[in-house]
Amino acid sequence: MADAPLLEVRSLVKQFGGRRVVDDVSFTLARGETLGLVGESGSGKSTTARCVLRMLEADGGSVLFDGEDVLALRREPLRRLRRRMQVVFQDPHGSLNRRSSVEQILTAPLAAHGLGDRAARAARVAELLELVGLGGGYAQRRPRELSGGQAQRVAIARALALEPEFVVLDEAVSALDVSVRAQVLNLLTQLQRELGLTYLFISHDLAIVRYMAHQVAVMRHGRVVEAQPRTRLFEQPRHEYTRSLMDAIPVADPDLEQARILAARE
Ligand SMILES: Nc1ncnc2c1ncn2[C@@H]1O[C@H](COP(=O)(O)OP(=O)(O)OP(=O)(O)O)[C@@H](O)[C@H]1O
Ligand SMILES: [Mg+2]
Structure with a gap:
């Protein structure tokens, strides 16, 4: 089904030493779209992604990828599925x-x-x-x-x-110089359009997420505190924590502005 979500994460749980670092996380991701996963350091973003990719075993919940129950897959079907899901790190x-x-x-x-x-x-x-x-x-x-x-x-x-159809970008541009960062973001946007890719875009930087994401989920202490389409999130943030992240965005980031202008022109 073309309009069924490519990825559905339901009540995902991961604990380390009895501490829930991913605590009942749910979201869906439409084909060809980008979900921005944002939150402060240690909020559980990477752990969530690693559980989705089966780089870590989750302690609870479910992950459906194109209708397949990822957390239940055994070796061979998991190997086949892994071709379809990739990751780029920081x-x-x-x-x-x-x-x-x-x-x-x-x-x-x-x-x-x-x-x-x-x-x-x-x-x-x-x-x-x-x-x-x-x-x-x-x-x-x-x-x-x-x-x-x-x-x-x-x-x-x-x-x-x-x-692959699905790529996790885990702080993939965070280590780059600001001007290079804009170029790589443009490349990712262009690749998404050309190849129909679906992205889970992880960043602690809401300004970058604003540029990249169709949907945004805000994580704090292992939980999704707010999830909305990008435009609505930036116009009407519901959660106090989201507002505090927004206050941290510099008024104008010239390189991101430039990237946005270039993207609009294409
Ligand atoms: N292998 C592990 N063993 C024990 N604790 C871990 C492990 N991996 C992550 N944690 C803890 O889980 C919590 C969430 O970590 P995670 O890396 O998912 O956060 P994050 O949101 O990706 O942060 P950052 O923005 O710094 O990358 C943190 O408190 C971290 O210390
Ligand atoms: Mg991380």
Whole structure:
């Protein structure tokens, strides 16, 4: 069903040492849209995402991905599902193997799933580099020869290698310089449009979430305190905590303004 949500999270619970760091979290995510998950450090954003991706085992609740019960899947169906869900983390250099070339980094997921022969993989690497705005010349570089923005583009390309439908972006632009950040945000928006991607966009920065998200869920102490469509959330925040996050947004962030103008022009 095209208009059924791609992702439905219901009453998700995760505890560490008896402490509920994800406490009854629910949200839905429509295909081709972005849900911004925002909240202060330690509010449980990454833990929520890791449970959805089965990088951590949840202690309760359910996760439906395209109608499939993710938390109940065994090894082989989980492996198949993992191709459809990918993640990009904050630290671009930390997430790339220092010893590998960009080509090896982008080929690894294809090899892991036994896709394509040598020539097909090389062609896919060129295609992926093109997709993220890097030329084929980058294929033989090592991570240390890349800037933060270039490294994050490689991490995005790797996440896209298996043609996922859903990508978790966990503080994916937070470590980047402000001007580079706007470029990478534009790239993510463009990729979403071209490839029909669905994003879970995690950030502690409401200004960035405002730029990226269709829906916003605000987390605090493991709970979603408020969830609304973006426009409504910014016009009429219901929760005191959301208002305090908004007060922390600088009046005008010139680079985000610029990104917004560019995006509107396309
Ligand atoms: N493996 C773990 N063992 C014990 N406690 C953990 C573990 N992972 C996370 N926590 C705790 O769970 C809480 C939520 O952490 P989480 O990383 O999900 O927060 P976050 O919202 O992503 O924060 P940030 O914005 O800093 O990334 C924190 O108090 C954290 O210390
Ligand atoms: Mg986190």
